[in-house]
Amino acid sequence: MSKPLFSVCLLSLTLASCSMVLNHLPGVYTLEIQQGNIVEQDMIDQLKPHMSKRQVLYIMGSPMLKNVFHQSRWDYIYADKVSGQDEVKKRVTLVFNGDELAGMQGDLKPGGGVPTIKAPKEQTVNVPKRDLDKTLWEKITSLFGFMRSGGTDKDPENLKPKPSEAPY
Numbered sequence: 001m002s003k004p005l006f007s008v009c010l011l012s013l014t015l016a017s018c019s020m021v022l023n024h025l026p027g028v029y030t031l032e033i034q035q036g037n038i039v040e041q042d043m044i045d046q047l048k049p050h051m052s053k054r055q056v057l058y059i060m061g062s063p064m065l066k067n068v069f070h071q072s073r074w075d076y077i078y079a080d081k082v083s084g085q086d087e088v089k090k091r092v093t094l095v096f097n098g099d100e101l102a103g104m105q106g107d108l109k110p111g112g113g114v115p116t117i118k119a120p121k122e123q124t125v126n127v128p129k130r131d132l133d134k135t136l137w138e139k140i141t142s143l144f145g146f147m148r149s150g151g152t153d154k155d156p157e158n159l160k161p162k163p164s165e166a167p168y
Contacts, residue, residue, distance in 0.1 A: 030083035036064050039078045039090045044108045047094075051101045056094060063094075072096040076106075 037060070046059050056074075063074035078090045092106035104110065134142070 032083065033081040034079070036078040037061055037076045039076050039092050039108065041108055044092065044104070044110050047101065047104065047110060049101055052099050053096060053101075056101055060094075072098075072102075 039060075043059055047056065060074075060076060064077045065075035067073055067075075072095060074094045074096070076090075076092045076094070079087055080089075081087045090107050092104065092108055094101060095103040095105070
């Protein structure tokens, strides 16, 4: 009786110790988990000293943490877990002096981003007009024999209705 109980306990401990290995099995789908405020370098670059709390709130959004004992400190924390990759964490702390931004600490620094070339948002493309012999509808109906031989020409004589023959 004690041998099966011992085996079950040993098996459960073995499986519990392998839980980190089981997280990275190939072919197993795991959800992408984003938590906190999305913090990007361009948002940090927009922050300037002596900005009001309202302006910072507009750029960064609501802080993740507002300490009751330190009202002049706002914490923005962002964590992104993509399947098969390590978790990416970004943390930014903004310190205010009264109503003005006094300092910044964390993983992202103003002006520290790599300059990127941004593509223009709108672009006009001129597409040359195609000269088609038959439209798509004419091609489809000609497959079923609904069109007369030769199709519809652009000649006005072919567009006029033909007189019907007299009955016998």
